[in-house]
Amino acid sequence: MTTSSILRKDTITCLMNKKVCGLSGDIYLRGHRIQPDNLSVYNTQRSKTDSALGMGFVQAILAVLSGAVRGCTFDDDTRTGKVTIASLGASGMYQMSWDRRGTDLLLGGFINGPAYQAAMVGLVMEVVRSTAESHGNNALVSAWYTLLRQMDACYPRTDTSMGWDSRTIRTACENTAANTWIRKAIENVADELYFAMCYPLPDISTIRGVFVQESSVLHGHEGTTRLLSNELMNPYTVDERDMAGAKAPSTSPTETRLPDGDLDGDLDIDLDVDTAPACDPDTKTPPTTAPAAPKSPKPARVRKPKPEPSSAEESTKKADAERAEVTRKEMAAADAKAAEHAAAEQKKKILPVVGTSSYERINRAFCRPGGLFLYGETATGKTMWSKQVAIANGWGLEIVVFKPGVKDEHVYGTSVQNEDRRWEWRDGPVVSWARRASKGEKVVLILDELARGHKSVADGVMDLLNTYTADELSAMGIPIPETAGPYHIVRVFDTMETFVFPIDLVKIIATANLGDSYQGMDLSDPAFRRRWTAGFYQLDPYTPQELAQILAKHLDIPATHALISALIRADQEVQAYQAKEESLVMETNLAILINWGIDVKRWAATATKTRGRVQIKDAFITAAKDVWIDMVCPLKGSRRDQTVFTALVNIVTRHAPEIL
Known part of the structure; x- marks a missing residue:
């Protein structure tokens, strides 16, 4: 049954008043204010000291950065489209849609109400308009591509059509000098996205209604043109002339920021980041090519028109100029540090993308x-x-x-x-x-x-x-x-x-x-x-390098971690044992290794600490017995074959790490 439509105020309020941005590692919290330099070009008449940063918008931006948008199709006029979004806390996929053929923006596929995925659909919709029609809200798209460039400058990707892992995104949100331009770009994209969803830009004299509903707003045959992943995630193929900043509107917005209030509730359709299982990396859109890491670009900022100063402002021009010079120097220093970090990262050996x-x-x-x-x-x-x-x-x-x-x-x-x-x-x-x-x-x-x-x-x-x-x-x-x-x-x-x-x-x-x-x-x-x-x-089966990368994503630990190395070595010896003896009911596989690693981490979390380090050898062996040894061990009569069982336990013991 379709739920009743929810008005724009409720939708935008939920995006603005989400309590915390979980993808940032709780770094971004409700109450964060947007710095004046990072405001939307449509925000020229708004108070420079009271522009709240909506956590729903930030969560949506970080989700797109993580590669959660898995596909998009749209009609030739781009007024209707569908977006496939991966859940961040489970392995499910959500099919969401937009319809802007009327004066209002209709969004469909939101089974639990106006969650942050509404802003994800809004961002994809504007990128579609810009790439398919060479126009649209260029200020938002330009800000989005600027964010991608800043992320690449500090955290280069192996392929520019893919997103970043959750650990990298959390690191990028930290308030450090290296992340200065990334944090500025996040604020700018969030404010531009706010206006893109509230108004039929560039005319902001009329507030646009945003309606969300449980079912799709499109029929099954609508939306046939495909948006390529590199068009959403790769800013380096974009013509800079088409991405010029939009002019500020002459009409002042009549709406003010929505008041604070706890309207977040449990509207998000995925699980809480802290308690949810790790995302399945195998569902990420893989690359079809492996381009070289991008060069560290200079920040591309959206130019904001400045009103002519009145006589009362003339007395403060000198002070403003001095502050601008200080800001310029700070930006230059942040650029230099970001470039240095990017150069160091590019020198590191990058393993091939999984699969x-x-x-x-x-x-x-x-x-x-x-x-x-x-x-x-x-x-x-x-x-x-x-x-x-x-x-x-x-x-x-x-x-x-x-x-x-x-x-x-x-x-x-x-x-x-x-x-x-x-x-x-x-x-x-x-x-x-x-x-x-x-x-x-x-x-x-x-x-x-x-x-x-x-x-x-x-x-x-x-x-x-x-x-x-x-x-x-x-x-x-x-x-x-x-x-x-x-x-x-x-x-x-x-x-x-x-x-x-x-x-x-x-x-x-x-x-x-x-x-x-x-x-x-x-x-x-x-x-x-x-x-x-x-x-x-x-x-063919996965190579050890691919296994290490997959396990790293599932277990949320580095690919070079001792636990992952132990899992792979044990798996290789079990495979060799089966090739020689041919006695196992089945061999170990990727699914077994993932579950084994998860159970080891669970055991290790409750294990007794010795000299400040967690003992995991017993956890490694116990988890193997609990998860898979009996599964692959053959029967001898009505009981398991004790000889094979002992051989498997010995293999696990030989490769069990001493500490985590």
């Missing part, structure tokens, strides 16, 4: 016509990368997870009895995929763990992969769509429906574990394999 090789290969296949089949060992990212590629390219998703007993008819749909005991049809994932595509939406169908399905599924999948020309459709008596082919056909015999849609609107990706250890349906038929024209790929 880059797998992502690049899958992304190349995604750009080719036809279906894609991925197979390999468990926990190598087959399903995760499939979903991420689809989201990063701005496509919708339909997912089927196969298991023994799932037949071809189950994935199409079935008839169920309603409350009146009458039978009615319910679409399955395949029919839902076809229905969405026939309406013009780009949709990916992911067939997860395909080998575990019933043998009838293989024939159904082959039928889905078949393509037809316009002449073949005409010969079969099927109406030819207006969009050029070739086409896919999906027939639903229970409802007597036939869906026809161009192959350019859809993609089929299947994943499976193949080999002697996975006895599912036979997928070795050449007729089945040749239909996967986009690629039939095996994904």
Whole structure:
């Protein structure tokens, strides 16, 4: 059920009066004031001493910096669009939308009310307007790109289309000389974003209503043009002439800052940062290239027009000039320190971005016509990368997870009895995929763990992969769509429906574990394999370097930490043991290592401290027994094989670190 719309005042109030910006490590708190130099160009008539910094806006800015925006699609006029946002405290994704076709700004997809994600949608909307139309609120977009440049100057990224990790963002918020320009830019972006959401810029004589609602404000087929991640996160491809600062309005804003008040409540749709589990780094949009680290730029500030001084102001011109000179020197010193820090960081060895090789290969296949089949060992990212590629390219998703007993008819749909005991049809994932595509939406169908399905599924999948020309459709008596082919056909015999849609609107990706250890349906038929024209790929296991980076993100510790090194060494010896003895039910994998590391940290947090250091050797061994040893150990009779169990415990003990 859709919740009632919430007026602009309530929406903006929640953004302004959020208690604390958790992503900053609680550095930014409600009550922080914006420095006069960092005010919006539209803020010329506002009091220079009473401009509050809204924590909801700051939280939104830092969330976008972290790479939480995973995709965006919009219509050609940019008045409507959809934004895919990752939850910061869980592994979920949220589909939010905007509609500014009227005088008010409508936002949809906010299941828990006007949370800070509303400001994230507002920022993405303005970047879309600027990049797609070469105009829009350039002051906000210029301030946003200035912030990205300042972040790169102090904390260079390995790829400028990606965000920063949570630890780096918290460090960047600290009130240090090196972060001076970053903190200034955060304030400037927040104030520009406030005005962009409150007024239909550049005319600020009329306050714009901002309405949020639980359901989307768009239909499924609206929003088809994709915003590339580098257009949102990479300021170095932007034409500086298009990013010139906007002129200040001649009309004075009639609204004042909303009063302080505790209206934050529990409106955020993610968990509290301090108590939430670590973000899943594998859901981050990976790079398709690895450009060189950007040069340290000079701060690009938005110029603010200054009113002509009155006679009363003439007496203070000298004092203002002196203060300006002091400020200039402070800025120059901060620039020099930031450049020095950036140069030092660039000299450090930067490990490759996690999953880059797998992502690049899958992304190349995604750009080719036809279906894609991925197979390999468990926990190598087959399903995760499939979903991420689809989201990063701005496509919708339909997912089927196969298991023994799932037949071809189950994935199409079935008839169920309603409350009146009458039978009615319910679409399955395949029919839902076809229905969405026939309406013009780009949709990916992911067939997860395909080998575990019933043998009838293989024939159904082959039928889905078949393509037809316009002449073949005409010969079969099927109406030819207006969009050029070739086409896919999906027939639903229970409802007597036939869906026809161009192959350019859809993609089929299947994943499976193949080999002697996975006895599912036979997928070795050449007729089945040749239909996967986009690629039939095996994904290799993660390298030790990739494992270290993934574990670092999940455990929130450096990749070189002793705990991560111990986990990887133990995993390698277990793999070697299995290759020699072939006695384990299954091998250790990424998921096991993550859970093991999390449990070690939990044990270590409560362990007895000795000489100021936490003993974790016992925690390392105990966590292994609790999390995975019995899972991989075979049975001997009705009990576990004690010989194998002892061998695994000995492996863990040999690699257990002494201290944390």
